[in-house]
Amino acid sequence: MSDQAAPGMPGSPEDWSGYLARTRWFAGKGRPFRVTGAERLGLLPGSVDGGPRVVLDLVEVAYDDEAAARGGDQARERYQVPLACYPDAQQRLDHAFVGWWEDPELGWVHAYDAAHDREAAACWLRSFDRAAREPDGTLTDGALTFHRLPGHDLDLEATSTLFSGEQSNSSLAFGEDALMKLFRKVTVGTNPDIEVHAALTRAGSEHVAALRGWLDARDPASGETLQLAMLQAYLRTASDGWELALASVRNLFTSEDLHAREVGGDFSAEAARLGTALAETHAVLAEHFATDRLTGDDAARLAAAMEARLDDALAAVPELAAHEGALRSLYAAVAALPEVAVQRVHGDLHLGQTLRTVEGWKLVDFEGEPARPLHERVLPDSPWRDVAGMMRSLDYAPHVVARTLAEGDPAWAEQLHERAAEWSHRNRNHFVNAYAGRGLTDEERTLLAAYEADKAVYETVYETRNRPSWVQIPLAAVARIGA
Numbered sequence: 363m364s365d366q367a368a369p370g371m372p373g374s375p376e377d378w379s380g381y382l383a384r385t386r387w388f389a390g391k392g393r394p395f396r397v398t399g400a401e402r403l404g405l406l407p408g409s410v411d412g413g414p415r416v417v418l419d420l421v422e423v424a425y426d427d428e429a430a431a432r433g434g435d436q437a438r439e440r441y442q443v444p445l446a447c448y449p450d451a452q453q454r455l456d457h458a459f460v461g462w463w464e465d466p467e468l469g470w471v472h473a474y475d476a477a478h479d480r481e482a483a484a485c486w487l488r489s490f491d492r493a494a495r496e497p498d499g500t501l502t503d504g505a506l507t508f509h510r511l512p513g514h515d516l517d518l519e520a521t522s523t524l525f526s527g528e529q530s531n532s533s534l535a536f537g538e539d540a541l542m543k544l545f546r547k548v549t550v551g552t553n554p555d556i557e558v559h560a561a562l563t564r565a566g567s568e569h570v571a572a573l574r575g576w577l578d579a580r581d582p583a584s585g586e587t588l589q590l591a592m593l594q595a596y597l598r599t600a601s602d603g604w605e606l607a608l609a610s611v612r613n614l615f616t617s618e619d620l621h622a623r624e625v626g627g628d629f630s631a632e633a634a635r636l637g638t639a640l641a642e643t644h645a646v647l648a649e650h651f652a653t654d655r656l657t658g659d660d661a662a663r664l665a666a667a668m669e670a671r672l673d674d675a676l677a678a679v680p681e682l683a684a685h686e687g688a689l690r691s692l693y694a695a696v697a698a699l700p701e702v703a704v705q706r707v708h709g710d711l712h713l714g715q716t717l718r719t720v721e722g723w724k725l726v727d728f729e730g731e732p733a734r735p736l737h738e739r740v741l742p743d744s745p746w747r748d749v750a751g752m753m754r755s756l757d758y759a760p761h762v763v764a765r766t767l768a769e770g771d772p773a774w775a776e777q778l779h780e781r782a783a784e785w786s787h788r789n790r791n792h793f794v795n796a797y798a799g800r801g802l803t804d805e806e807r808t809l810l811a812a813y814e815a816d817k818a819v820y821e822t823v824y825e826t827r828n829r830p831s832w833v834q835i836p837l838a839a840v841a842r843i844g845a
């Protein structure tokens with residue numbers, strides 16, 4: 363990448379820095395970074411008269427901290443920035459304004475984040491539709507290739523809505539027909555979300571939204587493939603698992619004299635169904651991806667990754683130091699296990715990655731944890747990582763509601779946190795019992811406890827960077843795990 367202002371960039375790399383820092387999806391917030399360049403991947407086909415020209419740019423960021431000093435994926439990142447370019451200012455898109463400049467390909471442009479622009483979104487939709495009409499289901503235009511799976515005609519009249527909320531990528535719904543996810547942080551090679559959705563869709567799994575297509579680009583730097591977007595069936599009847607859990611907790615908290623098992627909004631049957639859905643998904647993943655049994659140094663590698671994460675987290679969250687000893691002995695118990703069965707897993711499972719539809723629970727977002735390097739995220743891992751992720755989330759939900767309701771009232775906070783612990787205990791038990799279908803072995807308990815601790819450590823860093831007022835939730839969990 364060049365250090366010069368590249369075509370299509372706002373005047374200088376500093377301008378990109380300000381823009382990136384304002385977005386939700388930029389993962390480098392809280393780390394010292396600088397923009398080192400930008401490149402044009404291509405112009406989306408499918409533009410119409412009077413509509414925007416949509417360019418896909420790639421912005422490179424370099425970090426200057428301890429994690430970066432160790433090199434690898436932590437030192438540099440590249441982000442996809444699709445821009446809707448117009449010759450004139452578009453007031454309706456003021457909230458998504460990126461800048462205006464003289465573009466060598468397009469002349470003077472007013473550029474907006476294209477994910478916010480329905481006219482721009484229609485260009486992706488038309489291109490995916492054209493791909494389906496090609497004999498091999500692909501449409502190539504310059505460095506961009508649209509791929510489609512057979513079996514569904516897209517609704518070209520559907521207008522797009524950008525999902526708001528706390529997301530690492532940008533997801534656009536096309537009416538109630540399709541959902542396109544634009545990957546923001548991109549890495550050369552196969553995107554795990556696309557790869558896993560493709561495998562589960564082909565296997566007829568009931569627990570994912572069917573994959574309908576994806577968009578690849580040729581990386582100008584390496585010539586290799588970058589995967590930029592995924593198109594899926596839109597789940598019309600979906601309710602977000604996180605929101606359902608919060609509603610159940612609120613229900614408990616408003617019935618002061620009742621226990622979790624007695625209130626109308628009891629979540630335990632849903633928690634159990636989630637456990638079964640995860641077990642079935644793991645079974646299909648084990649059939650379609652590599653599995654292994656790690657022993658000796660290979661098993662110790664899992665524990666070493668947890669140790670390394672703790673080392674980084676201690677620098678970012680000093681409060682973790684009080685629990686360092688307990689965490690390290692938990693990880694040492696993992697290193698001492700005689701054997702660990704590993705397979706492809708979800709990697710970042712929490713309630714926000716689950717949707718309850720009339721057909722049951724669906725799991726979304728198989729990209730793994732955004733903070734981990736890609737090569738680690740796709741390695742076979744213990745399925746207990748996913749169980750632990752969901753167990754953490756079933757602990758988060760009641761404590762989030764408790765802290766919101768009891769703000770500024772310590773006595774009430776104590777009471778609510780006790781009731782939160784009851785909700786958490788009940789639903790975690792239902793979930794894990796349904797997942798395993800039997801009691802856990804000692805080895806499984808060790809793995810589950812260690813993965814929960816590792817996830818809670820990750821969460822302390824995530825919250826410190828993104829939602830500092832929530833950091834007490836994972837910190838309290840670390841303290842309990844270490845007690």
Ligand SMILES: Nc1ncnc2c1ncn2[C@@H]1O[C@H](COP(=O)(O)OP(=O)(O)O)[C@@H](O)[C@H]1O
Nearest residue numbers: 529530531533541571594595596597714726727
């Ligand atoms: N196929 C789908 N249909 C409807 N909503 C979906 C679908 N897939 C994901 N979602 C919703 O979109 C949100 C963002 O998806 P997700 O894959 O988690 O994105 P990110 O990688 O940005 O976190 C999810 O919280 C979920 O509510």
Ligand SMILES: O=P(O)(O)O[C@H]1O[C@H](CO)[C@@H](O[C@H]2O[C@H](CO)[C@@H](O)[C@H](O)[C@H]2O)[C@H](O)[C@H]1O
Nearest residue numbers: 528529530710712713714732754755758821824
């Ligand atoms: O953006 P992603 O969905 O890939 O995941 C990141 O953001 C999540 C928050 O949206 C974060 O999850 C944490 O908060 C959840 C409540 O908002 C809670 O249910 C999870 O248990 C907790 O880990 C996730 O860790 C992060 O990777």
